[in-house]
Amino acid sequence: MSDRRAAVANTGNGFSYEEPLLFERSQAGRVGHSVPEPDVPAADPAALFPAEALRDDIPGLPEVSEVDVVRHFTRLSTWNAAVDLGLYPLGSCTMKYNPKLNERAARLPGFAVAHPMQPVALQQGFLQLCHELEAQLAEISGMDRVTLQPAAGAQGELAGLMMIRAYHEQRGEKRHRVLVPDSAHGTNPASAALNGYEVQSVPSGDDGVLHPEAVAAAMGDDVAGLMITNPNTLGLFEEHIARICEIVHAGGGLVYGDGANLNALLGMTRPGDLGIDAMHINLHKTFSTPHGGGGPGAGPVGVKNILAPYLPTPVVRKRSGDEGEGFTLDYDFPHSIGRLHANMGNVGMFVRAWTYIRTLGPEGLRRSTEIAVLNANYLMARLRSEYHVPYDRPVMHECVLSDKSLQETGVTTHDIAKRLIDYGYHPPTVYFPLIVPGAIMIEPTESESLEGLDRFVDAMCAIAEEAREDPELVRSAPHHTRRTRLDETRAARQTVLRWQPEPRD
């Protein structure tokens, strides 16, 4: 039974190094960088500051050589799964290939070592790139205006809801509820709460999509708006979206689109044309900027013209008329929600996304969506004989399965996820969306080839077979990682959140 995994062995480079914490490598006297000697007289801190204002040691830092540091982090890196190593099918995360050209572009000195507050005349290339990226994203999403400032999707939600709140306040309306479908990402209700809104959950229908009647029933003149993810987290296109937007609009509310799943729509349809008033776009999902082990991302927000007065400042503007050529930064937005980021946002991600969009062009973007949707439907078609499909209908860019068909074996989604690791795969998103018990949410993206998908299907089917024949093998997985299952309960009960030199009891 366990021999099958040998064919798809996991890490497999032959080496698996142990590596202590940096602090445990530390040896007094070592340095990893040569700090220059001063070419000016050395200042005496003690002559400038009272003794209690100064420190003479930084106990939290190690003393290690450059070689120590390079080996340390290189070894650490070998313990990570990564897109460049193989399929990383996390649902709603869009773990597509991160092109190398993008990385090179972002490292050009005029982007990488330029300063956000340098004179506008000395950053014209950057402002032009921002202006072009805004226009590209507006065209792709069907929105009128775009702000690039939000640093991630959640900050984009915050910005979008703030603009919606400003819009209502400007009209003298007090609206304090936001509607959120029960299948939504957790950031949606959290962002609404940060705006001081009460969150009301709206149930999805039995067919997995939101129905106009459910929205109509929840609407009222105290509803500021609805937040909706389309396609939703079941991978289903919200086919009643236009009618739903009409209902919300008729009730005086606005509709916010969570753009996490925009990769399913490129060139096929545009959220703005469906009635969405504001939406964020995750550059680190749809537009190929790397996830970086948890960021940085970027969450530009597109809005319809009715929300344009409330855009965060500053706004990039192309000069016109007697202002002359080029671009400038506009702060003159009296109704703006204000500033969200210390600077202009995660600029390095703008450069990468611009490069990606220009690399693909309109046909390439549409092709990406077609293949992403083809891949998800192919996986569902091939896996439905072994895994329960709770909403059995054609999907968009991701499909949701569950562990229900393996229930009598005692093997759960958690176990399947861990066993996939033994086969060399990062697990899919699990136990989300919350409306599917034991959900297994798979988003292969367009980056995976047919052979790659077939190998993944083989692994999933093998695990289903193992669950029936040798459930303990699955329940105790992973078996071949550097660490077996980690005790998360212990981590939460006896929290150790930093290294300390004293022995702990």
Place this chain on the structure above:
Amino acid sequence: MRYIAHTERDVQRMLDAIGAESLDALFASIPEKHRLNRALDLAPAATEQELLGELSGLAARNANLESHAWFLGAGVYPHFVPSAVDALVSRAEFTTAYTPYQPEISQGTLQAIFEWQTMICGLTGCEVANASMYDGASATAEAALMAMRSTRRNRIVASEALHPHTREVLETYLDGLRAEIVTTPRDATGRTAPLADRVDAETACVILQQPNFFGAVEELQAAAAAAAAHGALLVVTVNEALSLALFAPPGENGADIVCGEAQSFGVPMSLGGPHVGFLATRRKLVRQLPGRLVGETVDTEGRRGYVLTLATREQHIRRERATSNICTNQGLCLLMATVYLALLGRRGLGKLAALNLSKAEYAKARIRETPGLSLPFEAPTFNEFTVGVPDSGEAALARAQAAGLVGGLDLAGFAGMPGPAVLVCTTELASRDAIDTLVASLGGQS
């Protein structure tokens, strides 16, 4: 399309397996009237070679550390980045990984975050630190929200000498939450004026920037005492994180929350982002922390390993009652800072901070002896300071620019300036010659 492997034959085989007639048929759930029945109006696809040419052209129109000598800081600091930082951070196993939700195959990212948390605790003098915020400004806003939650009060006393962008972000974040921001002024020394009469029983926290926006080093202990007298927290926000290597840790001088921006630690200026905010606090406030935390544990064999922990604070579990909506953070920039801090280390970082101080003191000495220039604030500074100029900040900076320098930030428009002034920053990148040129040009003697 080089990023997609599928041949037409592959597509057909897959459609057959699905039982769909065409690619178009897969989109049947999008009602016909909502289809975009045209090509997106975007530039056609371009080759790698074409795009690099175009990008180089755009990049060349931005002044940068390679084209100019640099004295502009104001929240984003020009520092030398050792070669090993980008080399290590560029490893695809770090760059192309997701948030480490599956600990068995994310130990690299998790251990690095644990090391970052340890380093930030050491630098700030706090007991717990999270796994990064978007930037120093939003970290400060999150610190204010933490203070409001833990004190159940909603008045924030903010120093007038916060970076104006930090102040703006704070206002944006608090706007929907029935919070009140009270500004406490700056005194003639450049520091925040004594706080005693500004803090009261309604105050959730006092926020000071250290060193403050104008470069002055604040006196934290008095501020901490004023806050503590009314049960308010002291939040210290740091934009030039290198200063933490010179000064006593704020957490040991009465700060309850120490937050800020760690861009100085090996993160490229990158026109303002991505950078990396940090947020650290006392252990008793750990459940109020926003964002991710990594904790140590063991596996089933008893071997040490790391996991994301105390996740019930976060949006994916607590939804509208989470401590924050933050999800994606600044992971890779956190890694840059961790590698940088490892390289500089316990000795090197302090030495670098001392070098920055020396450059600034040299520049200030030259300014004192230059007619037309002045140092309007007497409070001591680190590597950034306010310089009074003879005519206008704009004119002075134009002279610097003509001499090949980005000379600082024009302080025109800031309240309470004794006269025209610029904010100048001198890091290890500022050579003595460049400092001499700067001083001469600001003073109109070049």
Place this chain on the structure above:
Amino acid sequence: MAEYEISEEMNYTRSDEWVRLEGSRATVGISDYAQHQLGDIVFVELPESGTELAAGEAFGVVESVKAVSDLYAPVAGKVVEVNESLSDSPEQINASAYGEGWLLVLECADPSQVEGLLDAEAYRAHVAQRDDAA
């Protein structure tokens, strides 16, 4: 479904708290079913002694690694005792939901409120219904 115990000695709420009345003192905890559903409990937040609670008022939370559950007062009363040992060993709730894992004691103004709660049989039916729905 996993095995769990429903003690005959308690009354229950639909939100899975139990209450045991001794005179006017009501001891409150969460049911064995609830601790099973949560999994390993890692944190408990309880009110301070002296807090007045209305019936149905949220008074704290119990957390496992990946779930949070609010706690609601089964009856009105003043908190007179809190199980302080749970802050160091919340796992007592897993080990002994009806015993050492008790949460707090309320001094009730109106002990008859307990009669409006579910008895063991009704709670068993309530739980069975929820299990079927899942």
